Amino acid sequence: MHLFVQATIVGILFGGVYALIASGQAIIFGVTRTVNFAQAIFTILCAYLSYTLFTDFGIDPFLSILVLVPAMFAFGIGIYVLLLRRLSRSGAELGLLVLYGLGIGIQGVLDFVYKTNTQVITPSYANNSWTVAGYQIPEVRFFAFLLAVAVLGTLQLIRQRTKLGRALRATTQNPVASRLLGVDVERISAIGMGLGVAAAGAAGGVFGMILPFNGNTQYDLLSKLLSIAVLGGLLSMPGTIVAAVILGVVESVVAATISPDWSAFSFLVVLFAVLIIRPQGLFGRRLRGAL
Amino acid sequence: MTRPGPHSRIRPAGTIQAVAFVAVVAVLPLVTGQHWLVSLLVFTVMYAGLASAWNLLGGYAGYPALGHGAFFGVGAYAMAIGTSHLGVGGGYRPFVLIVPIAVGTALVVLPIARLLLRTRAAAFAVLSITLMFMVQTLAYNIRSLTGGSSGLIVPLAPFPAATFERPFYYAMAALLALTLAVCWVVRTSKLGLALNAVRDDEDRARGLGVQTELVKLVAFAVSAGLTAAFGAVWAYYISFLYPGFAIDPLLALGAILMAFLGGRRTLWGPVVGAALIGPAQQYFAYRFGASQLYLVAYAALFLLVIYLLPEGIVPSLARRLRRLRRASPAAATHDQVATDSIFSAGDLG
Numbered sequence: 148m149h150l151f152v153q154a155t156i157v158g159i160l161f162g163g164v165y166a167l168i169a170s171g172q173a174i175i176f177g178v179t180r181t182v183n184f185a186q187a188i189f190t191i192l193c194a195y196l197s198y199t200l201f202t203d204f205g206i207d208p209f210l211s212i213l214v215l216v217p218a219m220f221a222f223g224i225g226i227y228v229l230l231l232r233r234l235s236r237s238g239a240e241l242g243l244l245v246l247y248g249l250g251i252g253i254q255g256v257l258d259f260v261y262k263t264n265t266q267v268i269t270p271s272y273a274n275n276s277w278t279v280a281g282y283q284i285p286e287v288r289f290f291a292f293l294l295a296v297a298v299l300g301t302l303q304l305i306r307q308r309t310k311l312g313r314a315l316r317a318t319t320q321n322p323v324a325s326r327l328l329g330v331d332v333e334r335i336s337a338i339g340m341g342l343g344v345a346a347a348g349a350a351g352g353v354f355g356m357i358l359p360f361n362g363n364t365q366y367d368l369l370s371k372l373l374s375i376a377v378l379g380g381l382l383s384m385p386g387t388i389v390a391a392v393i394l395g396v397v398e399s400v401v402a403a404t405i406s407p408d409w410s411a412f413s414f415l416v417v418l419f420a421v422l423i424i425r426p427q428g429l430f431g432r433r434l435r436g437a438l
Numbered sequence: 439m440t441r442p443g444p445h446s447r448i449r450p451a452g453t454i455q456a457v458a459f460v461a462v463v464a465v466l467p468l469v470t471g472q473h474w475l476v477s478l479l480v481f482t483v484m485y486a487g488l489a490s491a492w493n494l495l496g497g498y499a500g501y502p503a504l505g506h507g508a509f510f511g512v513g514a515y516a517m518a519i520g521t522s523h524l525g526v527g528g529g530y531r532p533f534v535l536i537v538p539i540a541v542g543t544a545l546v547v548l549p550i551a552r553l554l555l556r557t558r559a560a561a562f563a564v565l566s567i568t569l570m571f572m573v574q575t576l577a578y579n580i581r582s583l584t585g586g587s588s589g590l591i592v593p594l595a596p597f598p599a600a601t602f603e604r605p606f607y608y609a610m611a612a613l614l615a616l617t618l619a620v621c622w623v624v625r626t627s628k629l630g631l632a633l634n635a636v637r638d639d640e641d642r643a644r645g646l647g648v649q650t651e652l653v654k655l656v657a658f659a660v661s662a663g664l665t666a667a668f669g670a671v672w673a674y675y676i677s678f679l680y681p682g683f684a685i686d687p688l689l690a691l692g693a694i695l696m697a698f699l700g701g702r703r704t705l706w707g708p709v710v711g712a713a714l715i716g717p718a719q720q721y722f723a724y725r726f727g728a729s730q731l732y733l734v735a736y737a738a739l740f741l742l743v744i745y746l747l748p749e750g751i752v753p754s755l756a757r758r759l760r761r762l763r764r765a766s767p768a769a770a771t772h773d774q775v776a777t778d779s780i781f782s783a784g785d786l787g
Contacts, residue, residue: 182564230741240563243502244694248691248740249737249741251733251736251737255731255734255736259734366571373567373568377565377568408579411571412572412579415572415575426556
């Protein structure tokens with residue numbers, strides 16, 4: 148029982164990081180109707196960048212977020228303007244392949260620059276933890292969770308309380324009607340893409356402190372992000388967050404009680420089980436269209 | 439259906455294409471004795487087949503399948519386990535296993551396909567690749583059967599060293615011919631029309647009485663079974679399996695790239711795409727290893743194809759030819775039908 152609770156605590160804390168990355172993916176899907184197959188490699192890219200900032204310049208990974216978030220925001224807008232905008236007429240399904248291809252290209256560049264050894268960012272507090280009522284709470288995971296809550300809270304405030312947020316939600320619901328009502332859909336989609344990629348930027352550093360990574364780790368993370376996306380219903384922010392925390396907990400509990408080998412697999416089983424009952428995911432609506 | 443006359447499914451030009459294609463493919467490996475060249479041909483023919491098999495589901499039915507690496511891997515591991523554990527014997531005998539492997543994969547995949555096909559578009563793409571990750575995890579974890587991350591050795595084939603690749607080449611070529619024949623039958627039958635309708639508007643097709651569930655399942659199972667058959671030959675050829683290589687996310691991406699370049703939804707498009715990209719891919723891998731620059735070149739090519747040739751070579755050429763013919767009416771009277779069917783582009787039916 149102690150083991151179970153301990154694993155659940157650790158799982159919820161890391162589930163926050165998954166929620167952060169996957170929410171970015173959900174925002175991007177909302178405005179572009181494209182599943183961002185490159186969200187995983189964006190996260191790894193930021194993990195590498197904060198690794199460099201830490202080892203070469205001594206900047207703490209939590210501080211490097213202040214640089215990485217704006218940089219990734221601009222990067223996301225650039226991708227939308229250069230790659231995705233042109234596809235909007237010929238079908239968003241193509242965008243998925245474009246981002247997948249882009250992700251593989253970025254992996255190639257990362258492998259070239261950083262070689263393929265796995266890295267992990269190790270600041271002085273990397274292995275510290277507090278003991279609360281007999282349970283270990285790792286400091287890095289705790290702060291990572293706080294960061295995720297802060298960023299997700301900010302995103303939610305933007306979405307619910309600002310004019311930009313209203314335009315974002317309108318574009319997600321119905322781009323054509325939004326355009327008729329005076330929303331600059333292209334601009335909003337670019338900003339949405341920027342916000343989504345920036346979420347990966349915010350998560351990269353903490354991801355790199357918690358899990359060892361290299362370019363090829365993108366597939367591991369990608370499979371998790373995609374599972375979260377489908378389980379959460381692709382568009383829904385609450386659905387994505389719930390699915391991400393479930394993934395974190397299932398993964399951690401299975402790793403602690405059965406074997407780490409099966410932790411990712413167990414979540415995929417959960418995913419397929421849910422799909423038998425609800426093909427649209429936990430919170431999703433039916434989608435139509437084809438490649 | 440062998441009605442004679444202009445309505446027959448078998449057209450003279452099509453027959454000429456088929457015969458010429460078989461002749462070229464049969465003679466190619468005899469031209470050169472260079473091992474690396476023949477090996478390159480083996481992989482090119484394999485990719486032509488994989489891209490054509492993908493086309494059944496991803497092209498004709500319009501379901502963006504990204505996880506064909508799973509079926510390829512299942513075929514490969516089935517071959518390895520069949521030869522090493524079941525004692526099928528060496529030499530040409532393992533080739534016999536291809537048939538049960540293909541049929542078995544097609545049948546086993548049915549319930550999974552039924553589940554996946556409840557989703558569409560992006561969700562289907564995501565689930566198909568998720569399935570591939572599941573199979574890869576199984577290959578890593580069921581060590582008693584697959585050897586896990588230390589890999590699995592298939593007994594080396596006892597073929598003469600000078601022509602070692604030939605049996606594998608002809609096995610791949612025979613499978614390619616079979617795949618193209620299946621594609622041709624699908625295109626010229628009611629099944630092709632039904633898949634076409636599913637791609638255009640699945641809900642309306644169902645409303646009009648098309649058995650959408652059934653045709654989707656058939657396309658999925660046949661596509662998966664053929665892919666597994668190629669995996670089986672591949673396993674015997676390279677004689678060493680490792681989960682990361684046998685079940686590779688890049689396999690489906692390669693097949694898709696070739697289908698896009700040549701023209702998805704066309705019969706010859708995937709073959710044309712594979713003929714152009716396959717050798718380049720092998721050369722890159724040979725030249726740079728499975729390394730970083732290879733991935734960058736691959737990604738760049740992928741983006742170039744999607745942005746510069748979104749329709750693919752075969753449909754673009756077909757349109758250009760049609761325009762030429764319209765420009766010179768004298769030529770148009772000659773063999774309208776023949777030229778149309780050489781580049782059987784665009785939609786079916």
